[in-house]
Amino acid sequence: MGTLxxxxxxxxxxxxxxxxxxxxxxxxxxxxxxxxxxxxGGVHRGGSAMSRPAPSHSxxxxxxxxxxxxxxxxxxxxxSHKTPSRTKPAIKTSPKxxxxxxxxxxxxxxxxxxxKNNASGNKNVxxxxxxxNVGNRVDVSKNRNNVNINVDNSRHTNIHNTRNTRVVAxxxxxxxxxxxxxxxxxxxxxxxxxxxxxxxxxxxxxHPWGFFIATIATTAIIVSxxxxxxxxxxxxxxxxxxxxxxxxxxPVGATVSALPKEAQTVKVNETTNNYYYGGSYYEKDGNKYKxxxxxxxxxxxxxxxxxxxxxxxxxxxxxxxETYYQPVxxxxxxxxxxxxxxxx
Amino acid sequence: MKRxxxxxxxxxxxxxxxxxxxxxxxxxxYLFDRMASVIGELESCSYTLHRxxxxxxxAYGPEKHFATDKVQLVGPNKMSVQTHGDRGHIGFWYNGKYxxxxxxxxxxxxxxxxxNNIIDMIDTIHHDYGVDFPAADFLNPTFTDDLVAQFDNxxxxxxxxxxxxxxxxxxxxxxxxxxxxxxxxxxxxxxxKFLITYKNKDNRQFEATFSDWILNPVIPNTVFDxxxxxxxxxxxxxxxx
Numbered sequence: 001m002g003t004l005x006x007x008x009x010x011x012x013x014x015x016x017x018x019x020x021x022x023x024x025x026x027x028x029x030x031x032x033x034x035x036x037x038x039x040x041g042g043v044h045r046g047g048s049a050m051s052r053p054a055p056s057h058s059x060x061x062x063x064x065x066x067x068x069x070x071x072x073x074x075x076x077x078x079x080s081h082k083t084p085s086r087t088k089p090a091i092k093t094s095p096k097x098x099x100x101x102x103x104x105x106x107x108x109x110x111x112x113x114x115x116k117n118n119a120s121g122n123k124n125v126x127x128x129x130x131x132x133n134v135g136n137r138v139d140v141s142k143n144r145n146n147v148n149i150n151v152d153n154s155r156h157t158n159i160h161n162t163r164n165t166r167v168v169a170x171x172x173x174x175x176x177x178x179x180x181x182x183x184x185x186x187x188x189x190x191x192x193x194x195x196x197x198x199x200x201x202x203x204x205x206x207h208p209w210g211f212f213i214a215t216i217a218t219t220a221i222i223v224s225x226x227x228x229x230x231x232x233x234x235x236x237x238x239x240x241x242x243x244x245x246x247x248x249x250x251p252v253g254a255t256v257s258a259l260p261k262e263a264q265t266v267k268v269n270e271t272t273n274n275y276y277y278g279g280s281y282y283e284k285d286g287n288k289y290k291x292x293x294x295x296x297x298x299x300x301x302x303x304x305x306x307x308x309x310x311x312x313x314x315x316x317x318x319x320x321x322e323t324y325y326q327p328v329x330x331x332x333x334x335x336x337x338x339x340x341x342x343x344x
Numbered sequence: 345m346k347r348x349x350x351x352x353x354x355x356x357x358x359x360x361x362x363x364x365x366x367x368x369x370x371x372x373x374y375l376f377d378r379m380a381s382v383i384g385e386l387e388s389c390s391y392t393l394h395r396x397x398x399x400x401x402x403a404y405g406p407e408k409h410f411a412t413d414k415v416q417l418v419g420p421n422k423m424s425v426q427t428h429g430d431r432g433h434i435g436f437w438y439n440g441k442y443x444x445x446x447x448x449x450x451x452x453x454x455x456x457x458x459x460n461n462i463i464d465m466i467d468t469i470h471h472d473y474g475v476d477f478p479a480a481d482f483l484n485p486t487f488t489d490d491l492v493a494q495f496d497n498x499x500x501x502x503x504x505x506x507x508x509x510x511x512x513x514x515x516x517x518x519x520x521x522x523x524x525x526x527x528x529x530x531x532x533x534x535x536x537k538f539l540i541t542y543k544n545k546d547n548r549q550f551e552a553t554f555s556d557w558i559l560n561p562v563i564p565n566t567v568f569d570x571x572x573x574x575x576x577x578x579x580x581x582x583x584x585x
Contacts (some may be wrong), residue, residue: 073419073420074387074419074420075385075386075419075420076383076386076387076389076417076418076419076462076483077383077384077419077420077462077463077483077484077485078384078419078420078485079384079485080377080380080381080487081384081485082380082486082489083486083489111569111570112437112439112441112442112444112455112569113439113565113569124454124455124456124578124580124581125456125580125581125582125583175403176401176402176403177400177401177403181474181584182474182582182583182585183584183585194449194450196450196451196452308579308580309577309579309580310579310580310582311445311452313473313474314431314434316452316579
């Protein structure tokens with residue numbers, strides 16, 4: 001008897017349960033009439049998830065089922081939003097982000113919470129179209145006995161031989177897919193293997209780009225390229241400026257009769273070697289040495305001062321003007337490979 | 345009461361199967377909306393994400409990479425991510441003004457200014473620097489609308505058990521991509537797992553599984569401030585465009 005009574009009292013509950021279970025799905029089934037038919041479009045948030053169109057939605061009506069989110073402004077995403085009617089596809093555009101305000105922070109602050117807006121805070125966000133101005137930053141590695149060279153950045157020179165840092169494509173084919181970032185492919189023959197950039201010290205007579213001296217050594221010789229007169233002394237090129245001499249990049253095409261004894265031979269490919277000194281590349285031209293631009297794939301053991309580590313996607317390169325050096329490891333030794341950058 | 349449970353237990357799977365046959369997109373959308381509502385009401389949360397991804401890095405075919413992310417979020421503008429993967433350990437700290445990224449293996453970091461809420465920050469940093477935050481799309485307030493806009497079919501295929509949890513199994517497809525979702529079937533509807541197959545990229549896959557969801561935890565603000573470790577180096581960062 002008791003069981004029978006119980007059964008009778010359960011029936012309305014059963015009915016209610018079934019209704020509650022089925023109702024939302026039934027209501028939903030009427031909303032779009034089997035919709036979901038929208039344009040294709042990529043599903044890509046950098047390879048990890050779906051991309052997001054601009055969160056702009058407009059539709060005239062909303063079904064009864066939809067309820068506004070009760071989320072407050074303190075929620076992690078401001079509360080969910082739903083297009084009142086999903087009968088029309090949302091406009092698929094990339095998020096238009098106003099990046100004019102994207103500036104970097106001031107440096108040398110311990111906590112990100114302590115960072116104040118600083119007019120110079122933009123310096124660590126690189127301009128993609130950047131050219132050869134990197135040379136003005138000099139920061140000698142701390143492990144080099146704290147040798148500090150103060151470059152007077154107020155002495156601007158207008159000599160920028162961009163050909164010096166513009167990388168020449170190699171004659172051999174790449175066997176590795178490039179590293180892609182920002183619509184560009186970064187091609188190399190060796191895999192990325194990070195090691196910190198520690199500028200090599202080529203001795204007291206070598207100076208980085210932008211370095212200023214009041215007088216030049218009597219051993220300097222004059223080299224003229226494209227109506228520009230350079231002074232060459234022990235692997236360093238100067239131009240006359242502001243009553244003195246400023247170090248500049250080695251001008252492509254310049255020919256000198258001798259290189260410093262510290263110059264090394266670096267392998268460009270199976271049949272070609274370059275001579276390398278202080279970040280400049282030479283090839284033998286009869287009895288002389290001619291300045292040549294860097295060739296992609298060339299492996300160098302050291303980099304001079306004046307380069308800058310730049311985070312490109314997830315990888316860190318060292319940039320000199322238009323030349324990017326990828327940290328690599330060859331035969332167990334930390335080296336750098338000149339990278340070819342291609343618009344893809 | 346037992347009978348009610350019995351009927352619900354028996355009817356529900358059958359019903360789900362029926363839905364699968366009918367390729368019912370509205371049920372899937374309902375679940376996504378419900379999930380988005382739950383996420384949209386959270387003032388803070390943390391979760392762990394185990395993920396794998398096929399990446400083309402050599403000439404022989406895609407490589408499979410693995411990572412685990414521990415994510416902490418406090419609305420509206422705080423986020424931290426610790427990513428341990430086969431390619432290293434990376435940390436992100438977002439405090440509402442700046443985003444710091446520290447590479448533990450390289451011992452270097454970048455800091456950039458960022459918008460003042462999580463969603464805009466994710467969009468801006470992804471757009472400007474190509475940074476992918478783990479499963480960030482689930483945080484998108486317009487998650488369901490975006491799916492509807494981008495996929496030809498969104499179908500509830502029934503229920504599956506993932507790591508002991510009952511989940512709704514949903515598939516979204518278009519000509520380029522197929523995404524499988526497993527959404528937790530419980531009082532609190534949250535994502536459990538998803539798998540993206542890039543049909544236009546040799547069927548490469550991205551797979552991620554959520555665990556350790558904690559809803560509305562109290563997380564101190566200092567967690568989201570980056571303190572550069574001694575001897576670490578700040579490096580410049582190149583925007584994508």
